Amino acid sequence: MFPDQYNFQLAINDFQSARLKAGIQEVLARITGKSTQLLSYEEVAEKLKLRSRTERGIQHIPLNAIVGSVGRYTDFTRTFLPRSDKDRERWSRVKAAFVGSNASLPPIEAYKVGEAYFVVDGNHRVSIARQEGLLSIEGRVIEFKTDIPLTPNVQPDDLIIKAEYAEFLDTTRIHESRPNVDLSVTSCCQYEKLMEQIQICQYVMQEERRQEIPIRDAAANWYDTIYIPLAEAIRDRGLLRWFPNRTITDLFLWISENRAALEKELGWEIQSDIAATDLILEESAKSEPGSWRKAHMVARYTDHLFTDLLVPLSGFKESWDALDQALIIAKHENAKLHGLHIVETIDDAHSSDSLGVKARFDQTCAEAGVEGNLAIDVGDITTRICERAVLTDLIVVKITNPPTAGISALQSPFRKIIEKSSRPLLTIPEEARPFKRALLAFDGSDRAKEALFVATYLAEMWKTELVVFTALDSPQLKADAQDHVRRYLDLHEVEAEYIVSDRGATEHLKQTADENNIDLVLMGGYGGSKLQQVFIGSALDYMLRESNIPIFICR
Known part of the structure; x- marks a missing residue:
């Protein structure tokens, strides 16, 4: 051959x-x-x-x-x-x-x-x-030449998305006004939704300026004022790690759509993009100890820490103490108040009592010069508070039925709110306080470190005097337990008084607060096993029952 x-x-x-x-x-x-x-x-x-x-x-x-x-x-x-x-x-x-x-x-x-x-x-x-x-x-x-990113791994079905993107860019010319823009998505028909937002932006701009606004100018304005703030929050928080093979624009649209649905369902205007992204974190991270601090770390140093406050109101006279305290915080933090009145039936929601609660809330906020709105909701109190808390930074609540001693404490509705809520709580036992002098109960736990984070913020931004208290009533706690606090406060140039007690935390914490003219106690939520809390007792439950000082509870 x-x-x-x-x-x-x-x-x-x-x-x-x-x-x-x-x-x-x-x-x-x-x-x-x-x-x-x-x-x-x-x-x-x-x-x-x-x-x-x-x-x-x-x-x-x-x-x-x-x-x-x-x-x-x-x-x-x-x-x-x-x-x-x-x-x-x-x-x-x-x-x-x-x-x-x-x-x-x-x-x-x-x-x-x-x-x-x-x-x-x-x-x-x-x-x-x-x-x-x-x-x-x-x-x-x-x-x-193409403005569409076409890579070797593109699939035939991807061409539909690429074509939609090409048409979107051809209409908005946003790649010309904002070079290096990347609005890639992973499913079809998404650019129609972006165009709807841009057209709304165009309409608003035309109404404000009383002149025709080209779609490309509206697109640039939408990109700068609406897309970028939320996209940066998604990027800064690393949310894409929870959604592999998705893009920032995918998440932007998901949050936008769900935020609109939440506003309709809850009756609140959700202005904070940070709160919207927390909805995703809630599903992914399950709000383990430390997640609230991590989520608010950027705002801690660049803005106010508490921009949205949840204030549950029963309508009874004593519940208005919580609103008074929330107003003090709102003025310091330039925060918005979200009142919540929970009733048993739909008929109750339209009753004169419920409408009276709303009228008083609106009038009180207006007189104080604080932005706020109140929603009337139907259902279980604990569930509704925890659901609404996701959209806020802090729950300010009047404590009327604190957990009792013994095993019955485990059935306390208030205790369940503390356990289930993804946000810190501020409990108000009596009248509102100005937070001039605060006591941090520190035991080295993750929840106590959350409280240290807040206490340092108050000392820096509110000029609150700080006292650090540690009770050596656990074998794990040593005399150097406060070294972490000292290093942390030194880093932030915050001075504090330090008290170390060899007595039990339960009673000595209250005594220390009373003797030092404290008007705010900061401490972690429940730790240890439920059996320990029942038979040994919980310092938090004791303070909620016996103290007349507001308590900031971190989870």
């Missing part, structure tokens, strides 16, 4: 092997749902509105970046395996010539779009080069 005939026979065998691989790939594609189809350049050019072209000359083209073909996209798989037996002769001749000449393959011709390439001439050469395990091939390249 002549060498050419021998090489041709080997090439035919290779073709048959390649055909078998192509068949296996197509079977696997049906299972995985990931297409093995090459992309059609004509379809891509139409969807992405390709116009401008530039000659790039001879270049080395990465073979795995070739994703489509001009005219022959049905003849090969995505990895350029032959899909039809009718290609056997031509494929084998090219392969035999390549092996026989012992030279490199002649350059192909290709179009480049983004980071992807489409073969104009040389499909068989690409196929053979890939089967030979080559990494690149020479080719004459013509590049088509």
